Amino acid sequence: MIPYGKQDINQDDIDAVIQVLRSDFLTQGPVVPAFEEAVSTYCKVKYGIAVSNATAALHIACLALDVGQGDIVWTSPNTFVASANCALYCGASVDFVDIDSKTYNLSVDRLAEKLSIAKKGGILPKVVIPVHLCGQSCDMEAIHELSKVYGFKIIEDASHAIGGKYKNQPIGNCKFSDITVFSFHPVKIITSGEGGMALTNDEYLAKKLRLLRSHGISNSKVDMEERPTEEIWNYQQIELGYNYRMTDIQAALGLSQLQRLDEFVAKRNVIAKNYDELLKGLPLVTPWQDPNGMSSFHLYVIRLNLSQINKTQKEVYEEMRNQGVLVNLHYIPVYRQPYFEKMGFDKGYCKEAEKYFTEAMSIPIFAKLTNIQMGQTINAIKSLMINF
Numbered sequence: 001m002i003p004y005g006k007q008d009i010n011q012d013d014i015d016a017v018i019q020v021l022r023s024d025f026l027t028q029g030p031v032v033p034a035f036e037e038a039v040s041t042y043c044k045v046k047y048g049i050a051v052s053n054a055t056a057a058l059h060i061a062c063l064a065l066d067v068g069q070g071d072i073v074w075t076s077p078n079t080f081v082a083s084a085n086c087a088l089y090c091g092a093s094v095d096f097v098d099i100d101s102k103t104y105n106l107s108v109d110r111l112a113e114k115l116s117i118a119k120k121g122g123i124l125p126k127v128v129i130p131v132h133l134c135g136q137s138c139d140m141e142a143i144h145e146l147s148k149v150y151g152f153k154i155i156e157d158a159s160h161a162i163g164g165k166y167k168n169q170p171i172g173n174c175k176f177s178d179i180t181v182f183s184f185h186p187v188k189i190i191t192s193g194e195g196g197m198a199l200t201n202d203e204y205l206a207k208k209l210r211l212l213r214s215h216g217i218s219n220s221k222v223d224m225e226e227r228p229t230e231e232i233w234n235y236q237q238i239e240l241g242y243n244y245r246m247t248d249i250q251a252a253l254g255l256s257q258l259q260r261l262d263e264f265v266a267k268r269n270v271i272a273k274n275y276d277e278l279l280k281g282l283p284l285v286t287p288w289q290d291p292n293g294m295s296s297f298h299l300y301v302i303r304l305n306l307s308q309i310n311k312t313q314k315e316v317y318e319e320m321r322n323q324g325v326l327v328n329l330h331y332i333p334v335y336r337q338p339y340f341e342k343m344g345f346d347k348g349y350c351k352e353a354e355k356y357f358t359e360a361m362s363i364p365i366f367a368k369l370t371n372i373q374m375g376q377t378i379n380a381i382k383s384l385m386i387n388f
Contacts, residue, residue, distance in 0.1 A: 007191045160296065
């Protein structure tokens with residue numbers, strides 16, 4: 001079986017984890033700050049706050065930007081549900097902006113149209129969460145320009161995108177956003193087992209993110225209130241926070257993996273180029289890449305020309321998996337999920353996202369994908385299009 005994604009763990013990674021296991025600190029030790037600093041340096045951003053997973057990072061990012069009851073958050077429908085759920089965790093409502101037909105990311109044109117309408121109705125979003133699908137950055141400069149006009153904050157959901165670039169700068173530098181979020185899940189570009197990170201250039205936001213990830217507790221005298229001198233107050237809960245800390249075990253794996261990040265991204269780009277060539281002439285569309293960026297290629301999504309294939313998307317999906325190629329679908333439009341439909345979202349709400357949903361398929365891409373596995377994937381695709 002060929003999975004659509006898979007981690008690449010080597011002996012250095014194993015040794016790094018073992019070193020922590022043999023140390024005095026399994027959690028809240030020195031490795032988490034070292035990982036944060038390394039990622040921040042790589043991304044050319046001031047602050048990195050490591051957490052238990054990217055969903056946690058999205059949650060506290062919303063909280064750090066004071067998202068709450070009565071607020072509205074907009075995101076892409078073409079994403080994992082966490083990009084929308086983070087707003088709901090804060091008591092806010094969520095809405096969706098349709099996608100671009102070429103990049104499959106949030107459409108700047110649709111965003112501009114929706115903002116204009118929302119302003120007239122007095123229902124502008126407090127935060128917009130663009131999602132860098134597959135590892136390709138959204139048009140962040142254009143989104144940032146709109147934020148200056150309409151007054152919303154920006155959280156980049158870059159869960160797919162560490163190692164990618166936008167306008168020759170690393171994704172995650174927060175030049176055009178308030179906070180960027182990465183994921184280190186095993187199928188992502190690098191892994192810490194589970195884990196995530198929020199990055200920002202804003203000192204206030206960084207401080208708040210750190211508080212929120214650890215119960216809202218501080219042991220800094222600057223933060224702590226005066227208490228009777230005869231009492232022991234070596235920490236205080238300043239506000240309501242969460243237990244979203246990353247362990248040193250996870251950070252050790254992430255820090256080791258980070259040393260091979262550029263290598264992983266380079267391999268994924270080579271695989272993507274090979275797929276581009278091998279799939280030429282078939283009734284499908286290969287991923288379009290914006291010349292202003294470089295994707296980290298977390299995913300490689302093809303879009304099927306179903307009228308020429310004479311098969312349904314589901315038939316292709318099932319037959320590929322029957323041939324041992326575990327293709328996947330990224331993503332079902334979030335608002336089509338039963339939980340969101342109960343909020344009043346209807347089928348057809350974002351037309352481009354729904355068209356994508358009926359044609360898209362993620363085929364295997366990961367650093368250790370072999371030429372044999374790539375050949376098996378291509379042969380399986382071609383076998384289903386024999387009548388083309």
